Amino acid sequence: MSNQQAVLRIPEVAPELKEVEVVPEAVVAGDHPTVLAMADSLSTMGISVTLIHPYKEIEEIVAHMRGLMEADEEVSKKYAFLCEKVAANKSIKVMSEATVDDVSGWWGNFSVGILQKGTSVTLKTSGIAVAYKGNPVLPEAFSAEGIKSFSDFLAQFDMRKGALKEATNPAKRVAFVLDVDGRDEKWASVTALRFGAYLKGFGSQVYILCRDFKVSVDDMEREYRLAREAGILIFKYRDYPRIEGKRIIFQDASAVSEKAPLDVVLDDVDAIVIQEKVVPSKGQEEFLGWLKIPQEGGFVGPNNPQFIGRTPKKGVVVAGDTWYPEYPTDGYVTALSAAAELYKWIGRGTYQVDIQRVAEVDPSKCATCLTCYRICPHDSIRIERYGERNVYITKGEKEGATWEAARVKVETCNGCGLCASECPAKAIQLVYYPDLEVLEFLEKT
Amino acid sequence: MSDAHVIVVGGGIAGITCADELAQMGIKVTLLEKEPEIGGWAADYCCKATDRCNRCYVCVSDKERENVRSMGEIALLTNSRVTEVSKNGSGYIVKISRSGDVEETHADAVIFATGFTPFDARKKGEYGYGRYADVLTGLDLERMLREKGNAFKPSDGKVPQSVAFIQCVGSRDESLGHLYCSKACCAYALRMARVIRNQNPESEIYFFYMDIQPAGRLFDETLKACEDDPNFHFVRAIPSKIYQYYQKPGLMMKVLNTEDGEIEERFFDMVVLSIGMEPNEENDLLWEGASLKPGSEGFLDPQSCDEGIFLAGTVSGPKDIERSIMDAKQTVLQTLRYLEGKS
Amino acid sequence: MGRNNPKIVAFCCEESGMPAYEHALSLGLELPDDLKVVALPCGGKAETGYIMKALDEGADAVMIFACYEGNCKYVRGNIRAEKRVNYLKERLEKIGLNPERIAFCPVAPASGVRFAELVRQEVEMLREDA
Ligand SMILES: Cc1cc2nc3c(=O)[nH]c(=O)nc-3n(C[C@H](O)[C@H](O)[C@H](O)COP(=O)(O)OP(=O)(O)OC[C@H]3O[C@@H](n4cnc5c(N)ncnc54)[C@H](O)[C@@H]3O)c2cc1C
Ligand code: SF4
Ligand code: SF4
Ligand code: SF4
Ligand code: SF4
Numbered sequence: 001m002s003n004q005q006a007v008l009r010i011p012e013v014a015p016e017l018k019e020v021e022v023v024p025e026a027v028v029a030g031d032h033p034t035v036l037a038m039a040d041s042l043s044t045m046g047i048s049v050t051l052i053h054p055y056k057e058i059e060e061i062v063a064h065m066r067g068l069m070e071a072d073e074e075v076s077k078k079y080a081f082l083c084e085k086v087a088a089n090k091s092i093k094v095m096s097e098a099t100v101d102d103v104s105g106w107w108g109n110f111s112v113g114i115l116q117k118g119t120s121v122t123l124k125t126s127g128i129a130v131a132y133k134g135n136p137v138l139p140e141a142f143s144a145e146g147i148k149s150f151s152d153f154l155a156q157f158d159m160r161k162g163a164l165k166e167a168t169n170p171a172k173r174v175a176f177v178l179d180v181d182g183r184d185e186k187w188a189s190v191t192a193l194r195f196g197a198y199l200k201g202f203g204s205q206v207y208i209l210c211r212d213f214k215v216s217v218d219d220m221e222r223e224y225r226l227a228r229e230a231g232i233l234i235f236k237y238r239d240y241p242r243i244e245g246k247r248i249i250f251q252d253a254s255a256v257s258e259k260a261p262l263d264v265v266l267d268d269v270d271a272i273v274i275q276e277k278v279v280p281s282k283g284q285e286e287f288l289g290w291l292k293i294p295q296e297g298g299f300v301g302p303n304n305p306q307f308i309g310r311t312p313k314k315g316v317v318v319a320g321d322t323w324y325p326e327y328p329t330d331g332y333v334t335a336l337s338a339a340a341e342l343y344k345w346i347g348r349g350t351y352q353v354d355i356q357r358v359a360e361v362d363p364s365k366c367a368t369c370l371t372c373y374r375i376c377p378h379d380s381i382r383i384e385r386y387g388e389r390n391v392y393i394t395k396g397e398k399e400g401a402t403w404e405a406a407r408v409k410v411e412t413c414n415g416c417g418l419c420a421s422e423c424p425a426k427a428i429q430l431v432y433y434p435d436l437e438v439l440e441f442l443e444k445t
Numbered sequence: 446m447s448d449a450h451v452i453v454v455g456g457g458i459a460g461i462t463c464a465d466e467l468a469q470m471g472i473k474v475t476l477l478e479k480e481p482e483i484g485g486w487a488a489d490y491c492c493k494a495t496d497r498c499n500r501c502y503v504c505v506s507d508k509e510r511e512n513v514r515s516m517g518e519i520a521l522l523t524n525s526r527v528t529e530v531s532k533n534g535s536g537y538i539v540k541i542s543r544s545g546d547v548e549e550t551h552a553d554a555v556i557f558a559t560g561f562t563p564f565d566a567r568k569k570g571e572y573g574y575g576r577y578a579d580v581l582t583g584l585d586l587e588r589m590l591r592e593k594g595n596a597f598k599p600s601d602g603k604v605p606q607s608v609a610f611i612q613c614v615g616s617r618d619e620s621l622g623h624l625y626c627s628k629a630c631c632a633y634a635l636r637m638a639r640v641i642r643n644q645n646p647e648s649e650i651y652f653f654y655m656d657i658q659p660a661g662r663l664f665d666e667t668l669k670a671c672e673d674d675p676n677f678h679f680v681r682a683i684p685s686k687i688y689q690y691y692q693k694p695g696l697m698m699k700v701l702n703t704e705d706g707e708i709e710e711r712f713f714d715m716v717v718l719s720i721g722m723e724p725n726e727e728n729d730l731l732w733e734g735a736s737l738k739p740g741s742e743g744f745l746d747p748q749s750c751d752e753g754i755f756l757a758g759t760v761s762g763p764k765d766i767e768r769s770i771m772d773a774k775q776t777v778l779q780t781l782r783y784l785e786g787k788s
Numbered sequence: 789m790g791r792n793n794p795k796i797v798a799f800c801c802e803e804s805g806m807p808a809y810e811h812a813l814s815l816g817l818e819l820p821d822d823l824k825v826v827a828l829p830c831g832g833k834a835e836t837g838y839i840m841k842a843l844d845e846g847a848d849a850v851m852i853f854a855c856y857e858g859n860c861k862y863v864r865g866n867i868r869a870e871k872r873v874n875y876l877k878e879r880l881e882k883i884g885l886n887p888e889r890i891a892f893c894p895v896a897p898a899s900g901v902r903f904a905e906l907v908r909q910e911v912e913m914l915r916e917d918a
């Protein structure tokens with residue numbers, strides 16, 4: 001043994017470049033505040049941006065996050081500033097009360113159908129950035145009366161009074177129950193703590209019940225300590241708490257023994273706030289569906305380390321809850337990195353793509369079975385009409401002797417060869433690495 | 446903007462991502478790394494897949510490193526330590542020490558991606574790191590799994606049967622003045638523990654922790670897999686001491702038995718200390734010229750940056766690889782914006 | 789078929805398999821000389837035709853080194869490869885051949901050790917089988 005293996009490497013074919021023109025323009029759409037960050041940074045980079053949002057005024061994009069943000073001064077300042085900046089930026093075209101209701105096309109040539117106040121318009125654009133906000137859903141077990149989800153609580157809260165708008169006095173006892181469904185999200189820990197500290201100033205007793213307190217947000221460990229010193233009671237529960245009217249019952253996880261669990265009962269809690277699960281919105285699911293972008297758990301897929309801040313579809317980036325319900329400071333970075341990714345694809349006007357490192361269909365062999373169309377991970381195959389005869393089918397005859405066959409979009413093909421390996425008619429070859437090379441190498445193994 | 450020159454200091458995952466992205470946008474970029482190889486700490490880590498990928502992002506860093514190495518557009522200087530950065534007109538002069546020589550280079554913008562220093566576990570003397578062979582840090586285990594493929598006890602080369610992970614070593618620790626969470630160690634420890642379980646179905650894991658921090662999207666799956674594993678014991682308490690008996694093998698710890706609530710003495714073949722991150726010691730040298738200031742935890746404060754100076758990755762605070770990459774990408778965008786404004 | 793030195797064809801995806809092979813070499817691990825390494829852009833490109841051709845031309849075993857599930861640069865190329873391998877294994881079994889002669893082996897770029905170990909196991913298996 002001397003490590004003398006025969007190796008067939010992927011041939012280094014000299015690139016053959018094709019000039020592609022990509023107009024530096026983008027559609028930024030959605031109802032999540034991060035659309036502002038993306039619109040702003042793309043616009044300052046010289047891209048002509050159309051911002052599509054469902055509200056009357058730009059300010060409303062951040063309004064629903066008000067409570068969440070007021071708990072975090074830095075974030076709230078950032079977004080207030082962004083609102084002003086975007087509103088003042090004349091080069092951003094804002095379409096309000098509008099939603100995306102269809103998308104098709106490819107990098108450099110998307111067509112976005114928009115529904116604005118009952119009328120439909122279609123926009124052509126080179127790139128798309130979306131950030132939808134998810135829908136908060138309370139776990140069924142907690143949908144009793146008097147219990148509020150985080151978003152409802154924040155929406156109905158009057159910051160000056162330190163109480164819900166309808167209430168006359170600040171709540172005496174407030175409990176935040178976190179991590180009831182899933183343990184991935186950090187935003188609720190942070191918000192509960194910061195909000196709790198705020199309520200404490202009004203003399204409320206604050207309880208935070210969680211599985212794990214999420215300190216992996218900047219400054220949180222410090223604030224966590226300060227909050228405990230200030231008298232906010234933070235419990236880690238073992239099983240989901242039970243809620244009966246104004247009473248919360250749970251087992252403390254710091255209890256020493258499973259056999260003698262320490263039951264904790266909190267009585268007379270006048271405000272119970274439960275962390276909801278953020279589920280993907282319908283608009284987001286539809287959007288990803290139109291562009292054949294995979295979804296995982298309803299969020300943009302694949303949840304795979306190879307896809308950081310981008311989708312398999314060239315020219316489409318996502319942020320906000322479409323990416324994942326993150327804490328706003330993290331979400332802001334995600335949005336900017338998505339904008340950076342998009343800028344790379346549409347910012348420079350012209351691009352050179354290598355038309356060697358791609359697959360190619362031989363239209364005379366194609367049976368138009370759509371296998372390749374279905375499996376291409378980058379949605380780079382379309383079916384086109386050809387004037388020549390297709391040897392496998394005669395379906396085209398009806399339409400005036402034109403023949404259909406698959407065709408690879410060289411601009412977005414990554415040359416993975418998946419289509420080639422599954423085509424039943426063997427009609428596809430990788431231009432840079434034809435089957436013949438491999439088969440020859442395998443001879444007389 | 447086209448003839449602007451950007452210097453990226455530090456060739457960890459954040460630095461190489463910056464260099465790659467800038468070069469792709471046609472910017473002239475020089476990447477400086479003090480070590481002989483680029484890659485930073487992540488170049489030592491192992492793959493944490495069990496039967497499927499556990500999303501530790503280490504291979505992303507491996508690939509990106511190879512990518513940057515073969516990219517002709519990036520001027521890559523290794524063995525080059527940056528010792529000083531000072532303002533010069535509208536740009537900066539960067540002093541580089543290369544094998545004894547000192548060179549000076551002008552840059553229109555400088556990105557600091559100088560990273561972190563892993564916590565030195567010797568500072569927590571009670572765990573006996575450096576004294577007991579079978580007490581490892583997370584970093585040691587990462588290297589072992591990468592280089593040897595398997596976990597084994599350094600003392601006798603045998604496969605460990607019972608392994609304890611102690612979380613938050615050097616983080617969330619008031620006695621050290623480290624009032625921050627290192628953000629990556631819960632995830633790497635759980636993932637490596639799963640690798641050990643996967644390799645040796647008989648092994649038992651004790652996981653001592655305070656709070657488990659999520660790491661990115663759908664981390665819940667990884668956590669559930671650990672919780673559903675009968676040989677995986679979560680104990681919400683941090684042991685105070687590791688000790689050994691004279692001439693007896695094994696590491697002893699006083700541990701809470703969660704079943705009956707008794708404190709008992711337990712024996713472990715191997716203990717892994719999940720060390721966190723500390724600010725890079727070298728940052729001190731660089732602060733002055735670039736008028737950078739440390740934030741409350743000692744990491745550099747991005748708000749304090751002079752114009753033309755940018756931060757990427759863990760230099761501004763603990764991050765895992767995924768967040769370091771995202772941070773690098775947004776830094777690149779900011780840098781481009783700055784250069785655009787200048788020209 | 790000199791089963792003492794079985795012939796193996798390894799289809800290696802460029803993202804994981806090839807770097808793992810090279811990592812194994814850089815660690816100085818020994819791999820059999822009777823190993824033929826074919827680089828492919830993605831594990832999913834290891835098509836049925838390639839695998840059958842390799843067996844046809846005298847390979848004792850075909851191994852496909854690709855990314856772990858959930859880590860494919862082309863989203864599902866590795867899963868496609870795995871499915872294909874499972875299907876071909878069934879076929880082999882039907883015609884009375886050892887299905888273990890085709891193997892799907894997920895690796896990461898820095899899994900040189902694992903790469904060498906998997907090849908060693910395969911060689912051992914083939915020797916016992918002979
Ligand atoms: C034990 C451990 C295990 C981990 N495991 C994981 C994991 O599995 N998954 C995960 O996502 N994250 C993990 N992390 C986190 C991960 O290490 C970091 O997110 C990542 O390495 C940060 O990269 P960086 O580029 O910011 O810094 P670094 O990797 O520290 O890179 C900084 C670079 O700058 C160079 N440099 C410093 N100063 C100078 C100077 N003056 N001049 C020139 N060059 C200089 C350094 O040599 C270094 O190469 C782990 C962390 C630890 C401590
Ligand atoms: S898989 Fe082959 S035959 Fe089917 S549509 Fe594509 S190219 Fe045509
Ligand atoms: S080679 Fe890959 S990316 Fe290109 S068309 Fe075929 S399946 Fe799509
Ligand atoms: S992300 Fe981590 S676990 Fe997944 S394949 Fe890469 S190195 Fe392995
Ligand atoms: S990530 Fe986990 S182990 Fe690391 S400091 Fe934070 S809580 Fe502790």
